[in-house]
Amino acid sequence: MATTQAARPFHRVLVANRGEIAVRVLRAAHDADLTGIAIYAEQDRDSLFVSLADEAYSLNGSSAKDTYLNIDRILDIAKQCHAEAIHPGYGFLSESDEFAQRVIDAGLVWIGPSPQAIATLGNKVAARHIATLVGAPLAPGTVDPVTSVEEIEDFARTAGMPIAIKAAFGGGGKGLKIAHRFDEIPEAFESATREAIASFGRGECFVEKYLDHPRHVETQCLADMYGDVTIISTRDCSLQRRNQKLVEEAPAPFLSDEQHRLLVESSKALLHEAGYVGAGTCEFLLSTDGTISFLEVNTRLQVEHTVSEEVTGIDLVCEQFRIAAGGHVPDTDATAHGHAFEFRINAEDPAHDFMPQTGTITRYHEPGGPGVRVDSGVEEGDSVAPAFDSLLAKLVVTGPTRAVALARARRALAEYTIDGITTVLPFHRAIVNEPAFIGSEQGFSVYTRWIENDFANTLKSPDDATVQLAQPAKQSTELHTAIIELNGRRVSLRFPEGFLDNAITSGMQTVASAASPAPTRYRQQSANNSGGPAALAHNPGDVLAPMGGTVVKESVHVSDVVHEGDSLLVIESMKMEQIVRAPHAGTVTAMLVKFGDTFATGQPLLTIK
Missing domain, CATH: 3.40.50.20 (Rossmann fold)
Known part of the structure; x- marks a missing residue:
């Protein structure tokens, strides 16, 4: 109960x-x-x-x-x-x-919000019911979760293609697949279900009409336990790959007064009806014809909360603390001053379909200057492994106008340096000069699949000399640090040169074995997490891993005949699924990995002759 x-x-x-x-x-x-x-x-x-x-x-x-x-x-x-x-x-x-x-x-x-609000709004089918109840705009979709390919096909015949197959529980682009043709539905349904189970523990999916070239717009909301809801800002998050955001901005540009009103009023009604408490985001799609459709409510702080903070001066995490302790939200909606962009700095290769990358950061230099904020989780010497997501840091740039913020973004992105691992920085440097993104009342034309469909991607991967394994930094000869755990708690000890020699002779082997040099954050990268340029040995006909990760599905077996483009394996890295397809026709003569195996970038997965 x-x-x-x-x-x-x-x-x-x-x-x-x-x-x-x-x-x-x-x-x-x-x-x-x-x-x-x-x-x-x-x-x-x-x-x-x-x-x-x-x-x-x-x-x-x-x-x-x-x-x-x-x-x-x-x-x-x-x-x-x-x-x-x-x-x-x-x-x-x-x-x-x-x-x-x-x-x-x-x-x-x-x-955070109550368990009941999380359960209700986390179920996208139930959230659609609430949206219908309060009169929020909605695209056509199934009332309840679908159970078969045939059910999806029946919906598509009525609503028309393309369609979106979505995990009923969860968000962040996980368990979301787009089918543009009927023959894509079976694979899309299977993949959405599998991703939903892996990410959220439940595989139920529903289907929705996919809007034409939609923008992704949203509202940052705060609600208290006294029933009051306030809107902090709108945001635009249309630049995405694999249905996950790369660039966000606040406030959402090029909205009419009526569209802004509809977003704000619908968001307040949704959260009121759900009895919501805390920080949350109401997400919508905005079609090219001006149609707005409710998408989902994220019952948590969003990655892109930073841009709302920068244009309002409101610390949303501190507001979460205050609301949880019984505080009230402001009586009126916040007013945005200026404009802010957030650029997600992910360990991905934009020249190769934004494939996740692993490796060790050999050089890390953040930009600075007016209007620049960096929220980073890494430092020089850190290793990036495939176990978790690819987000390394967020560059947030603010200016008094959108044009000034863009100019500052160009400067900050040029200053940002990350060596040793491939990141999306080259994409960001290109996008801030793209006419479709720079926009105007007539020219702002990016949408949720603009990167896949319209971006003229001429980016190149960095030279091998840049992407390499880290070398240990020069060590201090004065002080060392030992990181030990006492009853599971991390404790740092500092000691002078030569102390360990005395400790060992005194029988303190446990302390000695836990010691590591202090001044560097270098960690040796294991072979399984290889992100460097060294190619693994392979034979003719071997299909190589495009990224390090884990096998989540085997589509073929030894002796199977395959055609070019056939699905061979489905692999997962940094919470992203990728289908490995046959580069040419032939017969599968060897399966070098199986379900559940982990592998490195460039490792042979199977052989086709």
Whole structure:
């Protein structure tokens, strides 16, 4: 039975996440004079967010399932460290009603909406019912989840193609597949279901008419436990690849007054009806003919919350803390001043279909100057592995006008340097000079699949000399640091040169084995996470992995005859699925990987002769 959460103050906040969002929340906790507590997987032991925390505790695992998705372990640590509240960040368990309920049942403050609101709005079918009830605009779609390809085909015959097959539970582009032709429906349905199960634990999907060249627009909302809802800003998030955002801006440009009014009023009505509390985002599609259609409600803080903060001066994470402790939202909607862009700095190769990349960051230099903010989760020497998503940092640029913000963005992107791993920086440098993105009242023409369909991608991958494994930095000869764990808590010890020699002879082998040099953040990259240029040995006919990852489906077997373009394997890396297709016709003579195997970029997967 669900229990409600009473407002009460708290002082110790556990951040149930990693990477740049963990850094963001921990910094806000310090600004609010709260104690920030981190939890970490083994590969995150030396990450920036861990070093910034007041306290840090090991999750004793390396996979997402064993760490950041492990509710029992997270709550055990919360009890051990006497946490009073939990902030889930975004991704992982941030939209899990089960996690929210168990946090509340454990006597902790859940910094987010109620479990009931998460469950209702997290079910996109139920959210569509609420949208219908309050009169929010909606594209044609199935009333309930679909159970078969035939059911989807029946809908498509009525509504017309293209259609969107969407996971009923979850968001962030996971479990969302577009079918433009009838023969694409079976594979799209299967893939959407599989991604939904992998990402959210449930595979139900519904179907919706896919709008023509739609923009993605949204509202950043705050709601308190007294029934009040306020709108912080609108945003445009139309530049996407694989249905996941790359560039966002606030406020959403080139909207009519009527479109803005409809977005604001629909958002308030939706959250009122759902009894929502906390920060949330209402998302909509805006078609070329001006039609607006409700998409979903994200029951958490969004990656792109930064642009709303920059144009309003409102710290949304601190507002989450305040609302969870019983605070009121402002009486009136916020007013935007100026314009802001966010550029997601992902470890992906834009020259090769934005394939996720792994490797070690050998050089890292952030831009600065007026209007520039960087929310980063990495530093020089960090390794990027395929276990988690590809987001490294976010560059946020603000100016008094959209044109000034774009000019500053060009300068900041030119200054940003990341070597050792391929990133999307070349794409961002190109996009800020694209007429379709620069726009005008007549010329702003980007939409959610503009990158795949219209972007003239002439980008090139960096030279091999740039993408290489890290070399250990020069070591200090004065002080060293040992990172040890006491009852699961991360503790840092500093000691002078030669101390270990004495410690070993004194029988302190445990301390000695845990020691590592202090001044560098270099971590040796394992062979399984290879992101460098060195090609793995292979034979003629071998099909090579386009990225490091895991096999989630085998479509062929030894002795199968395949044609060029046939699906061979489905692989997953950094939460993204990719179909490996036959480069030529032939017979499969060897399967070099199987379901569940992990592999490196360039590793042979199977052989076709």
